[in-house]
């Protein structure tokens with residue numbers, strides 16, 4: 001990618017696209033382009049140089065002129081594209097594009113609340129403020145303010161995690177994948193780990209249990225079958241080389257029908273009889289009982305520890321609603337071994353997410369307020385009727401913006417929690433369905449609409465299903481963030497290039513549309 005200016009989805013130099021049929025004498029030649037220095041001396045560029053300095057502006061100018069030169073050589077450059085005012089404007093656009101962050105806030109209207117591709121959990125406002133306050137200067141990341149000596153970063157959250165899960169000890173790492181690798185490596189390196197064939201999960205982004213075991217340097221011993229595993233299966237596999245029994249939460253799939261799995265309580269009894277530790281990878285792991293909020297129950301670390309697990313691992317940015325983190329809670333002995341394992345240093349949490357994790361965990365100290373204070377829980381518990389009312393309120397403006405080529409309607413939708421939590425449960429939701437009026441070219445029209453939504457200053461991400469673009473409004477907490485962009489969407493749709501179906505508008509269709 002070069003710095004060729006493309007701002008907000010609009011080509012910066014539409015005049016450069018000469019029609020194929022233009023006679024050769026109407027095209028610019030490479031020699032018509034100014035030198036870099038000449039462009040930089042242009043008055044309109046002076047302000048750019050003043051604001052951003054020579055290095056960036058001159059670099060972008062070089063890239064711009066090289067691109068134009070290549071176009072001219074290819075016989076594809078209109079004379080207007082070599083004129084200084086146009087070049088200055090293109091240079092400004094190129095500089096702005098270059099400086100604009102690639103990571104941007106978007107509107108998640110996919111209906112999936114914890115969307116891995118969209119950054120998973122949204123942090124609470126007080127959490128963001130705490131991160132800002134703690135990061136704006138030095139902090140006591142590893143400094144004991146009481147004693148005045150070296151401290152341990154784990155202690156910032158350990159007591160909180162213990163009180164929220166009932167664990168004796170806790171430690172934290174970069175993410176749950178790291179927590180699992182570290183746990184297995186610390187407890188079972190060069191030894192065997194027994195796991196059910198029904199739990200050999202693959203989580204998106206190349207986390208596959210067999211590979212994780214190998215990466216941790218442990219030998220995986222699979223027992224049972226895909227649908228049924230019994231406690232005797234584990235028992236028969238225990239040898240002198242066994243170091244760990246492992247349970248893995250099947251976060252993103254459900255085995256249904258003739259099934260049987262051994263729960264943690266039964267496995268813990270077996271592990272104790274053989275003097276082995278039992279670890280459970282919960283994946284999401286909610287710190288509260290979601291059933292109390294009218295949601296499907298998701299296993300909690302507290303339950304698993306009470307059942308007798310020595311170690312439980314879970315994510316910070318799934319149902320917990322915090323930053324990316326891997327949480328390891330359990331017995332003093334097991335967590336102590338994990339903390340002392342050398343790999344821990346390589347996987348440790350950085351101060352930014354650690355500050356966010358601590359502030360998020362503190363929200364759990366006021367459980368009565370949690371459904372308001374924690375965005376993840378607030379979004380998950382948002383009543384469908386309220387979302388429906390929001391859709392009704394936004395409908396006229398959305399319909400106006402997408403007209404005349406599309407129709408919009410309020411629809412009932414089924415959302416999901418996401419990020420491998422409760423894969424089969426659906427969240428009753430509501431939103432807007434935007435459908436092309438004409439059946440012909442509908443696929444292209446929908447793709448164009450989705451692209452126009454993504455090209456907005458705050459990109460809007462919906463989903464395409466059943467010949468419509470669906471905007472699930474569960475996660476739209478500030479309607480103005482969508483409403484304020486609708487005029488821009490209307491302009492983009494009015495000016496777009498994919499156009500109405502060729503061969504004339506309003507073809508009578510035999511199919512309902």
Ligand SMILES: *Cc1c(COP(=O)(O)O)cnc(C)c1O
Pocket residue numbers: 175176177178180201203207248249250251252281282283284314315316317325326419420
């Ligand atoms: C999500 C998940 C992981 C990976 O957690 P990250 O925080 O994404 O690294 C591991 N195991 C299970 C069961 C999961 O659901």
